[in-house]
Amino acid sequence: MKKYLLFLLGLSLFLSSCSKNNDTQLAEEIAENVSTPEAEIDVTVQNFMWQTMNTYYFWQSDVADLGDYRFASYDDYVSYLETEEDPGTFFEEKLLYTEDRFSFYSDDYKELTQSFAGISKSNGLEFGLSLFVDSDDVYGYVRYIVPNSNASTKDIQRGDIFTGVNGTSLNLDNYIDLLFGDSDTYTLNMAEISNNVITNTDSEVTLTKEANLTENPIYINKVLETGGKKIGYLMYNGFTNEFDEQLNDAFGEFKSAGVTDLVLDLRYNPGGSVNSARLLSSMIYGTYTNSVFLKARYNAKLQSEFKDTDLIEYFADATDNNTPINTLGLSKVYIIATRSSASASELVMNGLDPYLNVIHIGTTTTGKNEFSVTFVDDLDNGNVYDPDREDNINPDNHWAIQPLIGRNENANGFSEYTDGLTPDISLSEDLSNLGVLGNLDEPLLAKAIAEITGTTAKMDFTVDMPVKLVSSSKMFTKIKDNMFMDIKKPLNLKINQ
Incomplete structure (x- = not known):
């Protein structure tokens, strides 16, 4: 492939496959209609998705619907595109390899490309989510706060714990809607750790997501x-x-x-x-x-x-x-x-x-x-x-x-x-002792320093409350x-x- 490839390779390969089948009429029809297939529903997005995945997808040969010989005719191809009206569902259910954990789509390419530049709509609170022992209940712990964000102006810091949003306790069924739903503003119901037990408090912190927050990595x-x-x-x-x-x-x-x-x-x-x-x-x-x-x-x-x-x-x-x-x-x-x-x-x-x-x-x-x-x-x-x-x-x-x-x-x-x-040296973060990032006594950094200096650290590296990570912000x-x-x-x- 040349350095400056400007044509969709999938199309050329698809046409090549058709030619091998002596179906030149099909090849010509697809070429004429590849960008604007005529269908009973608008399948512009589905067409774009299929052509791209047929060309570039790492597991293209493992997904039957992406096969170069998948369709017998142009009408067969269009009918396939019409089988799912929602492009997101079409992408996830028809085009992805079963073991693919990471491919995804966006209905707004501008928002996606901005995120790659560190720009997003966010309140600036970066947190992890963990499970209570033997429970589906979820709690969050603050990892760090993005400077110049909404969260940076509130009374919340690394190591703080929250167990609910807007008065509703978090669990595996609701945490996505409560924390990552359509509402830009929510109130966290805070908790504290005492003797390795998380206990709710009366404290609340209200945060608002703001557009175009840039995070310096x-x-x-x-x-x-x-x-x-x-x-x-x-x-x-x-x-x-x-x-x-x-x-x-x-x-x-x-x-x-x-x-x-x-x-x-x-x-x-x-x-x-x-x-x-x-x-x-x-x-x-x-x-x-x-x-x-x-x-x-x-x-x-x-x-x-x-x-x-x-x-x-x-x-x-x-x-x-x-x-x-x-x-x-x-x-x-x-x-x-x-x-x-x-x-x-x-x-x-x-x-x-x-x-x-x-x-x-x-x-x-x-x-x-x-x-x-x-x-x-x-x-x-x-x-x-x-x-x-x-x-x-x-x-x-x-x-x-x-x-x-x-x-x-x-x-x-x-x-x-x-x-x-x-890891060469196994050490989990301890929710009861997260420490201050960058300080000499922050446990993971302290462990690295002990390895570098060769000194026996006085610090006890016992982890009393290891994170059972569910997800993160x-x-x-x-x-x-x-x-x-x-x-x-x-x-x-x-x-x-």
Whole structure:
């Protein structure tokens, strides 16, 4: 496949399949009507979805309805599109592989693409959700608060507990509607922990979601001087390429300060840009532009169109703005990662593993090793979303799909971590002692520092109330735990992981 593919490959392959069947009339009919099929109901979105998934979907060959020989005639194809009037249901029930946990759709591509830039409608409260012991009742615990958000102006902080919304107790059946429903304003019913027991209080906190809140993923970057070491600590909460320059600046500060060790905190980082993951890894390891960071693997149809060199991405020596990478050139890195660490977070850990000693502190990660791309109804650009082609997107179709289209391997060819990456040092967050992020006595950071300095910590690392994670606030954003590849070659695609 050429670098600047601009036609929907699925169409060409579909037509090729038809030609092999000597059904040239069918091929011509599909070609003439591919963007505007005539049907009794409007199937513009369903048509866009099928064509895209038939071309790019990683499991295309495993989904019978996406087969190149699926339809006997054009009318048969249109009738299939008409079988489900709701595009979202069509996507989920007819086009997805049964084991696909991560592909999704959006009925508003602008809202989706803004979320990849860290912009969303939010009250700024980031929280986890856990289950009471032997119960379907749910409680929330505050992880952190986004600066300059509505929550930042309220009396609520990390470690606070809530058990209800608007006077209704949370459980597995209602927590989604109560916390992530249509209402922009809700009141949290607060609780407290005493002797490892959660007890409701009379306290309430009212929060309001506000449009266009931007979250800087660089939540904390500081130099810790302890035990005779200069340790860089970076809490990074999302791979957002709009902040790559600031990320590089943070490493410049580490380098100027003479940092010799690094603790990279990805405990709440669900993923994002593959390119940001590549740049971050280069800042940690080095600017070795001949060293393989990842090798992409696509479905059989796409894979056969590539040269091997087209599938490889190397470590970087500059950002996309041509700013030289500030690298620490480390041989060992300490990474805090948990069940909430996914996709691009795992990519950094896996991509660095062949080159340096990655010490994983925390719990087993999510296990998302596939990447996705944002697709919109722009046939002449292969339906790949390009912000410079907004005027070319079908104005009658605002839908986008974010299907998994490939899998990233590291330099050793390893990518089999669908069950998650297991920690070298197992330590769960303790709800009775979450600590202050960035402080020397925050348990997970304290454990990393003890490993770096070689000193026996006086701190007791016993976990009295481990989290039984149900979900988190980040899983109800548009981006969720998506990994998107925005590397421009070999397909000039914007891809996410």
